[in-house]
Amino acid sequence: MSADRPRAAVLGTGAWGTTFAAVLADAGCPVTLWGIADEVCEEINTAHRNTAYLPGVVLPDGVRATTDAAAALAGAKVVAIAIPAQVARSAIAPLADLLEPDAVAASLIKGVELTSHRRMSEVIGEALRLPEERVAVVSGPNLAREIAEHQPTATVVASRSAATADLVAHACANSYFRPYTNSDVVGVELSGAVKNVIAVAVGIAQGTGYGTNTTATVITRGLVEMTRLGLALGADAQTFAGLAGMGDLVATCVSPLSRNHTLGMHMGQGKTLDEAIAATGGTAEGVKTSASVLELARSVGVEMPITEAVVQVLHHGLPIDRLPELLLNRPRKAEGVQATGPF
Numbered sequence: 001m002s003a004d005r006p007r008a009a010v011l012g013t014g015a016w017g018t019t020f021a022a023v024l025a026d027a028g029c030p031v032t033l034w035g036i037a038d039e040v041c042e043e044i045n046t047a048h049r050n051t052a053y054l055p056g057v058v059l060p061d062g063v064r065a066t067t068d069a070a071a072a073l074a075g076a077k078v079v080a081i082a083i084p085a086q087v088a089r090s091a092i093a094p095l096a097d098l099l100e101p102d103a104v105a106a107s108l109i110k111g112v113e114l115t116s117h118r119r120m121s122e123v124i125g126e127a128l129r130l131p132e133e134r135v136a137v138v139s140g141p142n143l144a145r146e147i148a149e150h151q152p153t154a155t156v157v158a159s160r161s162a163a164t165a166d167l168v169a170h171a172c173a174n175s176y177f178r179p180y181t182n183s184d185v186v187g188v189e190l191s192g193a194v195k196n197v198i199a200v201a202v203g204i205a206q207g208t209g210y211g212t213n214t215t216a217t218v219i220t221r222g223l224v225e226m227t228r229l230g231l232a233l234g235a236d237a238q239t240f241a242g243l244a245g246m247g248d249l250v251a252t253c254v255s256p257l258s259r260n261h262t263l264g265m266h267m268g269q270g271k272t273l274d275e276a277i278a279a280t281g282g283t284a285e286g287v288k289t290s291a292s293v294l295e296l297a298r299s300v301g302v303e304m305p306i307t308e309a310v311v312q313v314l315h316h317g318l319p320i321d322r323l324p325e326l327l328l329n330r331p332r333k334a335e336g337v338q339a340t341g342p343f
């Protein structure tokens, strides 16, 4: 614990918002969660638990929760946001006037908005009327449950402003959570969004019964397509080899804790999308973000065959047994990220 940490607010009392609030509290930040569910806030305040999202986890005493946004945001210098991507804009826009004049926002969200194709730091900047220098992104191999159990992990805090990245990193650094800073917001953020789509693809493959070679193939080619999209949008190639890129891609594609991976597994085993969503629990961002990422990629002329295959299966009824043919019967090509020709 440290006395010099900033006061923080976390918007969203789901698995990651609650866990990140615990991370901040364990770093020494006074922290208040804001949520829309009375019973969740009540349980956090009285029992130091959030049973619906983190069963069995005991939260630090310092984590408080409220449905009163003004109370949560009063005095908060760091405002972390963990609300699902497609509802984040409408959920936080009414709170814009409640932020302290010098507060910075940190997106914990891994998705791309449908229709607008905005990255979540852009959505947050617009909704809260903050310049990009006051917005950061936190993304890495960060399965909430493991962090809530204090298992050691690292993450990336990215912002166009080094001071903002440093403030957020300082707020969340503790004995089990190590943030690295990065100025490549586009790369860090796209990594977090696209890895969810690739994790759905890996889940489908594993649910179908395919083994480790297929998994490694989808992860590796998924990294290539993520990198290509990032390069087309101005990201730094190195980011994709780092914690937010390869690190999170591997974590999400191999962990049974991942909702995206689990949803894909259910589909590979024959469930419909609605059945798979119901069976997964929590937010699988890859379902909707697959469509927005594909549209974004098309708008900049980047082909993403795995993402396209996921969209075909999830949203256009492509039978899963058609996937090998769809992905393997494309024209052959050279391997590199920079390779031109058919993807």
Ligand SMILES: NC(=O)C1=CN([C@@H]2O[C@H](COP(=O)(O)OP(=O)(O)OC[C@H]3O[C@@H](n4cnc5c(N)ncnc54)[C@H](O)[C@@H]3O)[C@@H](O)[C@H]2O)C=CC1
Residues within 6 Å of the ligand: 012, 013, 014, 015, 016, 017, 018, 035, 036, 037, 053, 082, 083, 084, 085, 087, 090, 091, 108, 109, 110, 111, 142, 143, 144, 145, 282, 283, 285
């Ligand atoms: N769970 C994890 O391990 C991690 C999740 N993330 C990302 O964090 C984001 C949130 O994910 P989780 O917390 O896991 O989701 P979750 O499904 O556990 O919780 C979602 C939370 O959002 C709240 N919410 C929904 N609509 C709302 C609204 N209109 N206003 C206010 N609150 C609303 C719900 O009440 C719930 O508390 C996602 O983008 C996810 O990709 C990132 C890293 C790790």
Ligand SMILES: O=C(CO)COP(=O)(O)O
Residues within 6 Å of the ligand: 110, 140, 141, 142, 143, 144, 196, 199, 248, 251, 252, 257, 258, 259, 260, 261, 283, 284, 285
């Ligand atoms: O982002 C995550 C791990 O870094 C969590 O993944 P899921 O949303 O698939 O559970």
